[in-house]
Amino acid sequence: MRVGKLGLAVLLGIAITGCSNEDEQVVKEVEENIEQVDAEEEVDETTTTVVEEEQFEYYYPLTGIGTNDESVHQRAVAVMVNNHPNARPQTGLTQADLVYEMLTEGDITRLLAFYQSDIPAKVGPVRSARHDFIELSDGYDALYVYHGTYTILEQKLRNGLIDNISGSYHDNDGTVFERANYRKAPHNSYLLFDGLNGVATDRYNYSVTNEVGIPPLPFTSDDEETSGDDVQSVMITYSNSYYATVEYVYDQMQEKYTRFTGEDQTKDFESDTPVLIDNIMIVEMNHQIIDEVGRRDINLQSGGKGYLLQKGKLQEIDWQNVDGRILPFKDGQHVKFLPGKTWINIIPTSPGLAGAVSTGNE
Missing domain, CATH: 3.50.90.10 (YerB-like)
Incomplete structure (x- = not known):
């Protein structure tokens, strides 16, 4: 058992009052132990652990x-x-x-x-x-x-x-x-x-690599805070059919969103692993029926209104098409994504965000 500095001091006092000359060696050993404890405590008080962030290429x-x-x-x-x-x-x-x-x-x-x-x-x-x-x-x-x-x-x-x-x-x-x-x-x-x-x-002579690199989406750094109102779940109603609703529910423990269609959670068929999402955009766009089959033409270029969900918060955003990508903006500036996975739901302007999207905090 390790003896503390106070215990050693008491032992030293006892040793001094009860020792003869031939016991001086015992007193000396106790004094050395006290000095050792002092040195250890000084190191403990001044030593700090430095954790270096992992660097990626x-x-x-x-x-x-x-x-x-x-x-x-x-x-x-x-x-x-x-x-x-x-x-x-x-x-x-x-x-x-x-x-x-x-x-x-x-x-x-x-x-x-x-x-x-x-x-x-x-x-x-x-x-x-x-x-x-x-x-x-x-x-x-x-x-x-x-x-x-x-x-x-x-x-x-x-x-x-x-x-x-x-x-x-x-x-x-x-x-x-x-x-x-x-x-x-x-x-x-x-x-x-x-x-x-x-x-x-x-067979097709297609390139499967991109040495120049794919232009990255805009992402936040670790010290940037997420903005918006606290919203724990969002439901998108594409129609009144049971199979045509989408719900995103925030999981506070994992700090990610789970997804449901109807009452069924979106999971992998083979592994039963749930889909987990870091960023969700819901944007409204003009839809037009273009033939008798009911195929649609969706205006991906016009820009418009939308929502962005991150870490249990919802904020209103504008969307813009930037070089073929649907991206969130606010006051003319990029709203950045959190590092991780992103889902973007596109809904018709009629009924639009007000008619097709509902929120909850349960």
Whole structure:
């Protein structure tokens, strides 16, 4: 047992009053112990622990997370992910850096999921292309992956509208696409990432790296505070159908948002891992029906109103299209994203934010 300085002093006093000359050596040893304790306590009082921040050579452009891995130069891949009720739960959404969600036909939304920092083995179900999603993919110079589309758009894609790979030309080939036997078409086509780069380079002569680097999204530094009103949950109503509502709920323990469609939490089909999100944008845009099928043309250029959710706070923002990317602004200045994953929900201006979005604190 270690004896404290006070204890040693008492022992010394006893030793002095009760020792003869021949016991002087004992007194000397006690004095040395006291000096040692003094020295140790002096060190304890003055020594501080310095924790150095980890230094990174790169930052992933779509998440702002630091890395020393040269995979930061991997070209982004944008995948059209099916969001029909028969396609849920999907595979691979938990690893997407960035996701756009917006209506296609009727009241069913579709997802455009970007992968760059965290590549899953499989993503899907993969669904057909739409021109608005192509425009968003092009804003990130991403390789666009889809499965089928209508004739006019398919011809444009074949003529080089954007670098793309379609499941229609690789259907169930086992290299880039496979059909799951537990779902029915068109809700069972999945992208296989392991074979994607080889097919992209060997068959299509596409680049799969970006040595110049993808222009990064604007991200905050660690010492910047999040602004807005305390809001714990937000619901988006695309229609009154049970499958057409989206809810984001803030998890205070994880400091991230969970996502629900209807009453079902958005989780990975294979791992049962929930989708966790750091930034959520909800923006209103003008939607127009352009044909008898009900396809839409969405005005991605005009700018407009929106909400930004971060760390349990909601703030009103304006959105602008900057080089093909939908970004938040306030008073003419960028509102920065938190490092992490981002989802952007696009809703029609009618009913708009006031009619389609509700908030809660329970």
